[in-house]
Amino acid sequence: MSTEHRPALVRATLALEDAAVLDAPVRALRPHVTKLFGSGVRGRVLRGDWLGHALHPLLTDLVMGSWTSATVLDLVGGRDAAGSARTLVATGLLAAGPTAWTGWAEWSGSGPRDQRVGLVHAGTNAVAIGLYAASYLARRRGDHDTGRTLGLAGATVSGAGAYLGGHLAAARKVSSHHPAYDAG
Template sequence: MAPFAYSGTVGTSEAKGAGSSPAKGDRVERGEGGHPYGCAATPFGRGTVRAARPRRTPGEGAAMSLTEHTPAIVRWTRRLEETTGLDGVVDAIDPSIQVAFGNGARGELLRGEWLGHALHPILTDLVVGPWVSASVLDLVGGRESSSAAKTLVGVGLLAVGPTAWTGWAEWSQTGRRDKRVGLVHAATNAVAIGAYTGSWLARRSGRHSTGARLALVGATVSGVGAYLGGHLASARDVASNHPAFDES
């Protein structure tokens, strides 16, 4: 049976041909016994490092400038990936994250290696779903729905811990560019958690309108965090997965 693997990206360059060693910039997978170049040193198992499927590229006849026609949000995200000013914080917290969430059996559990699929994107629904539902009740249900909305905010807050732990476990295995984005992703989520905590406390004390406004602030901020998390999962392939998913 094929070993469980981590798929990741290190920089940006063309994928190598079959049988060649991945260079900096190649998309690589962690098999038994090795780890992607530039990523954290904690391997998933024993094995080799091999180039993954190449990214889709524009047709040969495309004459448009990527700089001119790339959406602003993509340019902003690329700049964030290259923001070396974040490296000091990344280097400061990385050892603690490795120990707390990334290494050993705990890291394997949090990354979902036993399941064959990353746990983090699954658990995010348990946070975002109740929070968004609470705001829907605030907008269409009025004060009659205040108790239900408070409960939903609380459910989301209870799910924050396990969701964050699984996210840090994934972060611990990524390369420098992805760690920068992941750091901002975590920071925006922390702000959102603070807003929703304030929302729940306001609702508990009977200030429903204040709680509803704080929830909207939290939803806005968490939307930024969700975008960055989606970028990491979709554009950067930062997620644990079983190699069977890579079969064409």
């Protein structure tokens, strides 16, 4: 398919893969991320070697599922659902740390194009976490309207991050797995 017939989002994602401007931050982060999350027993556990495939997608489902459920309650649940929505936002926030750790473990073993996209994926998710944390705090103060607004902003940003994560997993095939799966 010629370049001009590719959807705009595909062209943008391919441009992100080619964005050499991200190489300096990747080089600066890579040794620290590898040491913290990608090497030794910790790296094997976080990548899901014990599971036979990557642990990261399993944990992203918990985070995204919690936040998506909170969004549904915010949109259709009314005031009666405010406490449940707050609990779901908190659940996603609690799962976000371990989810990020498993993502960094996968990132540390990926190639340059994938690390560029992964860096933007992580940055986007960090913004989403910040929005959801602010949403949770507003909800705890009893300001459900501000909490809902911040949660919807978080949902928008986390959707962009999820798109990039899906690209890494589905299109770029960045994911740990047991070698036995290669035989079939």
